[in-house]
Amino acid sequence: MATVSDPTNFSRDRTYVVSLVVHPDRTVTFRFVAPDAGEVQLHGLSSSARGTFIDPPKRMSQTDDGVWEITVGPVTPNIYRYNFLVDGAAVNDPNNSEVSQNERTLGNFVEVPGDSPVIYEIVDVPHGNVTMRWYMSSTLGVTRRVFVYTPPGYQDSDDRYPVLYLLHGTGGSEANWTVEGRANFILDNLIADGAALPMVVVMPYGRAYPQISRESGSIGFRENIELFEGDLLNSVIPEIEGNYRVLNDRDNRAIAGLSGGGGQSLAIGLGNLEVFGWIAGFSAAIRESEFDRVYGARLSGAPAPNLLWVGCGDLDHLYDVNRALLKWLEGKGVDHIAHLTGGGHDFQNWRPYLHDVAQRLFRPAAR
């Protein structure tokens, strides 16, 4: 495998290799051009050993033309993050354009398909659309972008739909749930099977930037949550309800999120039970010291949620605090669903969590 001239002509002297290649037997070949490097390693990025396909990092072999190469696997079907270590420096695969665009970082990923379609695969069913909208945030004083999934049939219908507000994690962006989370394909597949009700899914950017800097820590922290709550309630929701055929009562609004966005979902959802009737936290970034103050005061006197769903994996660094939340909810006598699983703090868990929650949402029987 020699290098190939860059067909884009954007550079006068750039070459590229074909990386990655997923073979029919589920082995995967990665390549990287570095003629003068002493060592290049393939590095599986994950929150836990279970979330990766290669641990620890493995040395690649130098072939002709300075190309480093490795074939690994067979790999269990899933979507995995990876990068390369070039003499120890962490770099992306410049020849794989499948990337998650986060606030500050890029994450390459590789998808290994299964024999039968998995929950997030693109199959020949009707597909919804994902629209990028730009809106002026009155709370934050800047133009922000939001992703909006509309289900199959939305354009041809006069129906009004329920809405799920779906939040990314700290360090992530409004693109994550589409690009890496495959929320749109998960919903397409569930709706095609009759397993979820058609719904609109709204994916905003969860950091209250520029008031909160991108280096200031978890988006599940108090100061960010309060500013983001203003953006969500005063700008995002009116923008959606003014421009889409959606239902606008608590029984038809849900909020869910992962990690820092899970902390946001629980705080904003439980804090606004007249706005949101369905609430879910996936590996939620929460603090036990805040349970009474943040959730306790708000749960009393407000209408009970139709769904309060708390999920976490046993290899997640937030497992203990989520178990503490479940215990606290039991102590308060608050109805909820505990969804404790294996696995860590990654989309290998969050895609199935969305798949579970989406099937429960907006069911009349649960109201």
Next chain:
Amino acid sequence: MATVSDPTNFSRDRTYVVSLVVHPDRTVTFRFVAPDAGEVQLHGLSSSARGTFIDPPKRMSQTDDGVWEITVGPVTPNIYRYNFLVDGAAVNDPNNSEVSQNERTLGNFVEVPGDSPVIYEIVDVPHGNVTMRWYMSSTLGVTRRVFVYTPPGYQDSDDRYPVLYLLHGTGGSEANWTVEGRANFILDNLIADGAALPMVVVMPYGRAYPQISRESGSIGFRENIELFEGDLLNSVIPEIEGNYRVLNDRDNRAIAGLSGGGGQSLAIGLGNLEVFGWIAGFSAAIRESEFDRVYGARLSGAPAPNLLWVGCGDLDHLYDVNRALLKWLEGKGVDHIAHLTGGGHDFQNWRPYLHDVAQRLFRPAAR
């Protein structure tokens, strides 16, 4: 500037630095973590020396914690591509998530803003949306993605709009014109000024993949053009005209593209003058040996285009062949607009080209 722990927690041991920083005086600081590298360089990627802010590549300095750093400029306001060379290996900036996602490659870019808003900047005017749609291509037998810009006011209106089909270049993707080309913001700004008519802009993927492999060369080559033409005419246009309020006659359909997509626009546009009334090539990848066969036969007997626009820069490797096309059009007595400029084969030219063409499209006086 020390390294910062990765707030995403997607890796147990990853750190990042803040790169890049555009300062108020238009100098720009880049950083990269590589404790054990012998040399890290900042590399301006461009088709010509004029299209970059740094040429040749410049050595960065190693600071604390193994972080390499460089500050360059002041830089002339524009959007530039760059990467790093780590002991000679070309790598992306892993801490800048502004990237162009091409077929096989990722391109980082840096935007240096001007004193007054430039044609592609996000300012507080009404914004259109960009929707990602998935459709089944009957020609290619796979589900493909297309980006669709709808102008401000589209959702609140019953009007029908004209449509521009806007094509990317070889090696690129359906995302390029939005992410790097800023087509949506260019249109928003022109429409807000009353300088362009509101229009829908459709940005399909121009390689006839999987029939044409991603390594098989220019998308402006014959075999790819013919298959893509089938996808465009038989799947993309019916998908758009069946799902959007658009006008569906030649006076309200335009086709334009850059590089390989410019070659496609000229061949498909001139080959289907009953479908497209407005045609533009930006740095079009074309072959002089094909002018008579591809364009000549089709121009005779068909209705004349309302607009035939040919633009190229004098540092572009396709300048001579585009000048030859202009000479050939003169020889045939075909009305056209020659838009010869400075500059090379890059978005620094293609953004202004779109800005020029969009103002000319769909004007009744030109029909």
